[in-house]
Amino acid sequence: MSLIEDIEESGWVFGKDTIDSIYACMQCGKCTGSCPSGRITGYRTRRLMNKVQSGDRSILEDPDIWLCTTCYTCYERCPREVKTTDVIRALRNVAAKEGYMSKAHRATAMYVIKTGHAVPINDATKKLRKKLGLSEIPPTTHKYPEALKAIQNISKKMKFDKLVGFDWNTMNLEEREEK
Amino acid sequence: MKGLVIGGGVAGLRAALDIANAGFDIYLVERDYSIGGRSAQITKSYPDLTNIKDVLKPLMEEVYNHERITLLTNSEVLGLEGEAGNFKVKIEKKPRYVPDGESCEKCIEVCPVEIPNEFNERLDKRKAIFVPFSYAIPDGCVIDETNCLHFKDGSCSRCKEVCDGINFDQKAETIEIDVGSVVVATGFDPFDPNLRPELAYDKYDGVITSLELERILDEDGPTGGKIIINGKEPKSVVFAHCIGSRDKKVENPYCSRICCMYTAKEAYMLREKLPNAEISACYIDMRAFGKGCEEFYEEVQKKQVLYRRGVAAEVYSNGVNLVLRAEDTLLSEPYESAADMIVLAVGVEPKEGSSELAENLGIKMDEYGFFVEKNMYDPVETEKEGIFLAGCCQGPKDITDSILQGGAAAAKAIGLMGRHSN
Ligand SMILES: Cc1cc2nc3c(=O)[nH]c(=O)nc-3n(C[C@H](O)[C@H](O)[C@H](O)COP(=O)(O)OP(=O)(O)OC[C@H]3O[C@@H](n4cnc5c(N)ncnc54)[C@H](O)[C@@H]3O)c2cc1C
Ligand code: SF4
Ligand code: SF4
Numbered sequence: 001m002s003l004i005e006d007i008e009e010s011g012w013v014f015g016k017d018t019i020d021s022i023y024a025c026m027q028c029g030k031c032t033g034s035c036p037s038g039r040i041t042g043y044r045t046r047r048l049m050n051k052v053q054s055g056d057r058s059i060l061e062d063p064d065i066w067l068c069t070t071c072y073t074c075y076e077r078c079p080r081e082v083k084t085t086d087v088i089r090a091l092r093n094v095a096a097k098e099g100y101m102s103k104a105h106r107a108t109a110m111y112v113i114k115t116g117h118a119v120p121i122n123d124a125t126k127k128l129r130k131k132l133g134l135s136e137i138p139p140t141t142h143k144y145p146e147a148l149k150a151i152q153n154i155s156k157k158m159k160f161d162k163l164v165g166f167d168w169n170t171m172n173l174e175e176r177e178e179k
Numbered sequence: 180m181k182g183l184v185i186g187g188g189v190a191g192l193r194a195a196l197d198i199a200n201a202g203f204d205i206y207l208v209e210r211d212y213s214i215g216g217r218s219a220q221i222t223k224s225y226p227d228l229t230n231i232k233d234v235l236k237p238l239m240e241e242v243y244n245h246e247r248i249t250l251l252t253n254s255e256v257l258g259l260e261g262e263a264g265n266f267k268v269k270i271e272k273k274p275r276y277v278p279d280g281e282s283c284e285k286c287i288e289v290c291p292v293e294i295p296n297e298f299n300e301r302l303d304k305r306k307a308i309f310v311p312f313s314y315a316i317p318d319g320c321v322i323d324e325t326n327c328l329h330f331k332d333g334s335c336s337r338c339k340e341v342c343d344g345i346n347f348d349q350k351a352e353t354i355e356i357d358v359g360s361v362v363v364a365t366g367f368d369p370f371d372p373n374l375r376p377e378l379a380y381d382k383y384d385g386v387i388t389s390l391e392l393e394r395i396l397d398e399d400g401p402t403g404g405k406i407i408i409n410g411k412e413p414k415s416v417v418f419a420h421c422i423g424s425r426d427k428k429v430e431n432p433y434c435s436r437i438c439c440m441y442t443a444k445e446a447y448m449l450r451e452k453l454p455n456a457e458i459s460a461c462y463i464d465m466r467a468f469g470k471g472c473e474e475f476y477e478e479v480q481k482k483q484v485l486y487r488r489g490v491a492a493e494v495y496s497n498g499v500n501l502v503l504r505a506e507d508t509l510l511s512e513p514y515e516s517a518a519d520m521i522v523l524a525v526g527v528e529p530k531e532g533s534s535e536l537a538e539n540l541g542i543k544m545d546e547y548g549f550f551v552e553k554n555m556y557d558p559v560e561t562e563k564e565g566i567f568l569a570g571c572c573q574g575p576k577d578i579t580d581s582i583l584q585g586g587a588a589a590a591k592a593i594g595l596m597g598r599h600s601n
């Protein structure tokens with residue numbers, strides 16, 4: 001399958017039209033110039049779009065694809081209405097399936113499986129909640145262990161745990177050779 | 180048989196003259212106080228730097244003095260009935276309140292009302308009684324009744340005290356004319372850059388439109404031809420191409436065709452006035468397809484105008500300078516240009532009021548609001564027989580192409596009226 005077809009399949013939730021919008025990219029650079037991540041990293045949105053357009057599979061292993069903050073600025077500004085950010089998100093699905101996933105994103109996934117939260121509660125947040133007159137523990141998986149169980153079951157059924165390399169014994173990430 | 184031309188820009192002027200010279204009487208209806216259109220706001224034209232006034236002024240005078248042309252300024256078409264060869268057209272003719280040619284300008288001195296001057300793209304002020312621009316035709320003063328205190332609440336008549344010719348009692352009249360053909364040449368408006376807020380047009384005085392720069396470059400303009408931004412001469416200038424064109428986000432996916440070249444021209448003229456400034460332009464693709472245009476582009480580059488491929492992404496201020504951020508797409512690197520002046524090459528949009536006119540005439544508009552030609556082989560005809568199109572009202576084009584189309588529409592109108600006269 002071509003790269004675009006892979007992205008369409010992995011990004012089915014966005015719809016084929018969204019992914020196919022990539023063909024309309026005219027390489028103007030509005031996205032790169034607007035990208036907050038590109039201000040501090042070597043990530044170049046337009047170059048990524050160019051590689052997707054030309055079906056260059058080497059981008060799957062390019063760590064740059066994980067540097068987008070999904071802020072949607074480029075998506076908002078693109079004069080050709082390329083659905084940039086959604087393409088990037090779907091592209092990451094393909095990369096993850098092929099075993100490429102940034103450590104930071106794996107860690108976030110680990111927290112979701114372990115706690116039900118990408119960003120679990122900490123002492124500072126607890127204190128802040130109390131100060132605001134809220135219950136110390138929010139009414140989420142933190143409060144309802146059965147909800148956390150449900151999330152963990154979903155993770156297993158969807159093989160999300162395998163995808164990110166979650167070790168149920170250590171409740172942590174497996175050591176994985178970073179590809 | 181008589182003919183009608185709507186709009187007195189270069190396209191309409193050419194059409195009116197050509198039809199009149201073929202022996203038909205012509206009404207030329209212009210909504211503004213003067214004929215000339217947008218070209219009158221421009222100083223020099225690409226690619227040969229022709230002084231526009233040198234060609235436009237004689238054209239305007241020829242129209243005004245032509246015995247077969249009846250000029251109706253400050254006038255609008257209200258409706259049209261009938262068919263080709265036999266249209267009945269209703270026109271509202273609004274008064275000027277001052278006799279044509281009256282221009283001692285004492286009235287202007289005494290008028291207490293000051294409002295932004297549209298001709299100078301609001302960079303300076305004008306009075307409620309004013310001369311539209313230095314070579315306006317008809318010449319002399321007019322009263323803009325929407326801003327005049329006499330018409331607002333009767334509290335003023337100072338101009339009348341210094342000028343007996345002024346007559347506040349003039350009334351708008353509706354006239355009906357019989358014509359065989361109609362040429363529509365109502366032109367364009369520039370894109371409103373506020374629709375791209377990341378370019379901060381509204382926020383900083385140093386961010387201006389290309390049409391504002393045309394006025395600033397003009398010796399007759401608001402700064403007397405001096406390049407002054409925020410009280411001083413800019414040391415660095417960046418031109419931003421494709422603002423409001425090639426942009427689906429603002430529903431203008433089309434290329435405006437003129438802005439690559441008028442930007443090159445403005446950069447050239449700016450270089451003559453600012454020999455030491457840094458001047459650059461950021462563009463997506465360079466479209467220099469007209470006769471002599473590629474050569475002119477090269478000439479501009481040689482004047483040390485730096486062209487960087489990649490559209491302007493955003494503009495902000497760092498407290499000292501304006502900063503334009505963009506990607507240099509050939510280097511695959513974002514960059515930031517400090518600039519005292521950022522010129523937005525605004526695109527061409529349909530003239531305000533186009534949909535009312537289309538409805539009044541029974542002609543079609545495309546999805547953007549430009550009038551639609553019959554087909555690509557009949558590019559000046561509309562689906563309605565006897566109504567023809569010329570200039571930017573049909574789509575973006577430069578002066579030469581507008582004039583060409585004015586001539587072509589005239590030929591069609593002459594042919595049609597000739598057939599119906601026999
Ligand atoms: C910044 C800038 C720089 C440019 N520089 C150049 C250049 O260097 N060289 C070049 O070739 N071109 C240049 N152009 C393009 C040029 O301005 C146009 O090609 C030209 O003005 C088009 O002429 P027109 O007659 O079609 O329309 P316009 O000039 O817009 O004239 C239309 C006329 O119709 C009148 N009108 C509108 N609606 C009605 C109505 N409902 N009823 C009656 N009258 C109406 C208007 O008042 C106006 O007088 C430039 C444009 C811009 C914005
Ligand atoms: S802004 Fe849109 S059209 Fe321009 S380079 Fe980026 S994705 Fe392509
Ligand atoms: S969505 Fe991603 S690529 Fe687009 S501007 Fe934001 S960080 Fe950059």
Ligand code: SF4
Nearest residue numbers: 290308327328335338
């Ligand atoms: S009557 Fe109107 S135009 Fe005349 S001076 Fe007063 S405000 Fe100005």
Ligand code: SF4
Nearest residue numbers: 421424434435438439
């Ligand atoms: S003429 Fe040039 S600046 Fe204008 S819209 Fe076309 S490409 Fe952009």
